[in-house]
Amino acid sequence: MLAETIFFCGLTTTSYFSCILSASYNNFGVNIAMAILKVLHFPDTRLRDKALPVYKIDSKVKEIAKNMLDVMYAENGIGLAATQVNIRQRIIVIDLSEEKNEPLILINPKITKLVGNQTMREGCLSVPDYYDIIERAEYIEYCYKTLDDEVINSNTDGLLAVCIQHEIDHLDGKLFIDYLSLLKRQRLKKKINKQEKLQQSIL
Ligand code: K1U
Ligand code: ZN
Numbered sequence: 165m166l167a168e169t170i171f172f173c174g175l176t177t178t179s180y181f182s183c184i185l186s187a188s189y190n191n192f193g194v195n196i197a198m199a200i201l202k203v204l205h206f207p208d209t210r211l212r213d214k215a216l217p218v219y220k221i222d223s224k225v226k227e228i229a230k231n232m233l234d235v236m237y238a239e240n241g242i243g244l245a246a247t248q249v250n251i252r253q254r255i256i257v258i259d260l261s262e263e264k265n266e267p268l269i270l271i272n273p274k275i276t277k278l279v280g281n282q283t284m285r286e287g288c289l290s291v292p293d294y295y296d297i298i299e300r301a302e303y304i305e306y307c308y309k310t311l312d313d314e315v316i317n318s319n320t321d322g323l324l325a326v327c328i329q330h331e332i333d334h335l336d337g338k339l340f341i342d343y344l345s346l347l348k349r350q351r352l353k354k355k356i357n358k359q360e361k362l363q364q365s366i367l
Contacts (some may be wrong), residue, residue, distance in 0.1 A: 245334030
């Protein structure tokens with residue numbers, strides 16, 4: 165099925181990302197190009213980059229959003245920010261549905277109001293195997309653009325509010341572990357350094 169796999173860097177001048185471009189064949193024997201983006205892992209410094217606003221919602225932006233959804237579903241996430249796949253554009257995708265069939269694509273998302281507090285156990289595809297309780301706003305008002313260039317003003321609470329805050333943080337180069345105490349962050353860093361050394365000794 166899979167014909168060839170090549171590394172491909174810097175797809176466009178406006179988006180900086182690296183991906184694996186796989187040339188494969190569908191059921192009709194037609195050659196299709198399938199881009200698989202790679203999720204960056206902490207402490208990769210590119211996770212600290214601040215994403216730039218999307219100025220024009222064109223076919224490239226639509227393709228990026230589609231590929232981000234593929235990555236999010238493949239990694240069993242409920243959200244993904246473009247920064248996590250090394251794309252410096254303000255794009256996030258979310259799907260909180262059980263069947264994974266209710267994708268939300270938010271272009272240039274912005275929180276306009278934060279109210280109250282809630283605590284929730286968070287994880288992050290860029291910090292694998294680490295979960296912790298984080299305090300965030302309980303209710304938010306937010307706006308964003310759809311892929312059809314429509315401006316949406318909305319509000320939410322609970323898990324969706326947490327997820328939107330988590331993903332917008334990524335676009336600003338912030339990780340959920342930044343909210344942890346210094347001691348917890350030091351312990352996590354030690355654990356990650358140990359894992360990195362172990363991996364290097366295996367390779
Ligand atoms: O941005 C990300 O790294 C995705 C992240 C989103 C998120 C999860 C939990 C709270 C806030 C934001 C994840 O999806 S991590 C995976 C995860 O925790 C999870 C996966 C499936 C169901 C529930 C949680
Ligand atoms: Zn995350």
